[in-house]
Amino acid sequence: MNKGLFAIVGVFIVLLLLNSFFIVNQTEQVIVLQFGKPVEFSDGGEKVSYINNPGLKFKIPFIQQVVRFDKRVLYFEAADKEILDSENKTLTVSAFAKYKITDPLTFYEKVTDLRGINSKLDKIFESSLRDAIGKAPLQTLLTDNRKGIMKEINDSVVEKSLAFGIQVTDVRIVRADLPKENSDAIFQRMYTDRNKEAREYRAQGQEEAQKIVSKAEKLATIIIAEAERDSQIIRGEGDAKATKIFADAFNRDSEFFSFYRSMQAYKGSINKDSTSMVLSPDSEFLGYFGDINGVRKR
Numbered sequence: 001m002n003k004g005l006f007a008i009v010g011v012f013i014v015l016l017l018l019n020s021f022f023i024v025n026q027t028e029q030v031i032v033l034q035f036g037k038p039v040e041f042s043d044g045g046e047k048v049s050y051i052n053n054p055g056l057k058f059k060i061p062f063i064q065q066v067v068r069f070d071k072r073v074l075y076f077e078a079a080d081k082e083i084l085d086s087e088n089k090t091l092t093v094s095a096f097a098k099y100k101i102t103d104p105l106t107f108y109e110k111v112t113d114l115r116g117i118n119s120k121l122d123k124i125f126e127s128s129l130r131d132a133i134g135k136a137p138l139q140t141l142l143t144d145n146r147k148g149i150m151k152e153i154n155d156s157v158v159e160k161s162l163a164f165g166i167q168v169t170d171v172r173i174v175r176a177d178l179p180k181e182n183s184d185a186i187f188q189r190m191y192t193d194r195n196k197e198a199r200e201y202r203a204q205g206q207e208e209a210q211k212i213v214s215k216a217e218k219l220a221t222i223i224i225a226e227a228e229r230d231s232q233i234i235r236g237e238g239d240a241k242a243t244k245i246f247a248d249a250f251n252r253d254s255e256f257f258s259f260y261r262s263m264q265a266y267k268g269s270i271n272k273d274s275t276s277m278v279l280s281p282d283s284e285f286l287g288y289f290g291d292i293n294g295v296r297k298r
Contacts, residue, residue, distance in 0.1 A: 019061035026054045027072055029104050033065045038105055050104040069104045073169060076118055078125040083133045091138065093129055094174040097121060097157060099166045106165030120164055121157075128156035133176070141176050 024030050030051040032041045040047045043057070051057060052071075059066065077096040085091055099121075101107050111117045132152045133141070140146060154171040161168050250257040 016061050020058055022057050022059060022066050024051055024054045024057055027070060028054070028068050029071050029101070030057075030069070031067050031104050031108055032059055033067060034060070034063055038108060039064070067104075067108060069101050069107065071100070073098050073100055074114070076121050078122050081126050081129055083129050085133055085138050085141075086135055087137045089138055091133065091141075091176050093133065093176045095125055095129065095153075096172055096174060097125070097168050098170040099161065099168045101165060102167045103165035106163075108165075110164045117164060117166065121161065124157055124160045128153050128160070131156060138176075141173075146173075 022030075031038050031049070032051070033039070038049065040049055041051055041057075041059075042048075043051050043053060075096065075098055078094070081093045081095075083091050083093050107117070111120055132149050136145075136149055140149065150171070150173065153173070154168075157171050158168045246257070249260075
C-alpha cells in the first residue's frame with residue numbers, strides 16, 4: 001500500500017516538475033496564459049508581458065500555459081485580387097509580404113495565431129492595393145513610375161499592420177495582369193491588327209515590286225531596241241563599206257575581181273559532201289576550168 005502511494009506521489013512530483021519548467025529557444029518568443037488570459041511574467045527579476053530571452057523558465061504548473069511565437073521573418077502571400085485601375089480596367093494583382101512578430105501579446109490578443117494574421121493581412125492588402133492602383137492607369141505599372149505606387153502600398157500596409165503587433169519589412173507585387181478573358185480578347189485583337197498591317201505591307205511591297213519590274217522591262221525594251229537600231233546602222237555601214245571596197249576592187253582590176261568571185265562560188269558549191277552537179281562543158285560557171293593558167297574562156 002505504501003509502495004503504491006509512493007509511486008503515485010512520485011509520478012505526481014515528476015509531472016509537477018515537468019509542468020513547472022519550459023525552455024524558450026533562440027527563434028521563439030513566449031507569452032504565459034493563466035486560466036486562458038495573458039499575465040505578466042517574471043523573467044530575470046523583471047516583469048514582462050512576454051518572454052524574449054532564450055533559456056530555462058519557470059511557471060506555475062497546471063495553472064499557467066505557454067504560447068510560442070516565431071521570432072524569425074515570416075512570409076505571407078496574398079490571394080489574387082481583382083483591382084480596378086484609374087481607367088476602370090480590371091487587373092489581377094498578386095502580392096506578398098515579409099513580416100516579424102514584434103509584440104506577441106498584442107498579436108495574441110488581436111489575431112491569436114498565424115491564421116488570424118493572414119486573414120487580416122489579406123484584407124489590408126486588398127484595401128491598400130485598391131487605394132494605390134485605383135489612382136493610376138495600367139501603363140504606370142509598366143514604367144519606372146511604379147516605384148511610387150509600390151512605396152504607397154508598402155507604407156499603407158506597414159501602418160495598418162502595426163495594430164496587430166507585427167512589423168512588415170517588405171511588400172512586393174508579383175504581377176499585375178489583365179484577367180485571362182481580357183488578355184485573350186486583347187491578344188486576338190492584337191493578332192488581327194498585326195495581320196492587317198502585314199497584309200498592307202505585303203500589298204505595298206507587291207505594288208513596289210510590280211513598279212520595279214515594269215520599269216526594268218521598259219528599260220530592257222528600250223536598250224534592246226536601241227541596240228538593234230545601232231546594230232542595223234553598223235551593219236548597213238559595213239555593207240556599204242564592203243560594197244564600196246568591192247566596187248573599187250572591180251574598177252581597179254575587173255578580171256581579178258571576176259576570178260575572185262568565181263573562186264568564192266566554187267568554194268560555196270563544191271564541198272566535201274556528195275553533192276553532184278550536172279553542167280554543160282561550155283557553162284559560164286566553169287569558165288576558169290578551161291585553161292591551166294586561169295584564163296577565163298570567152
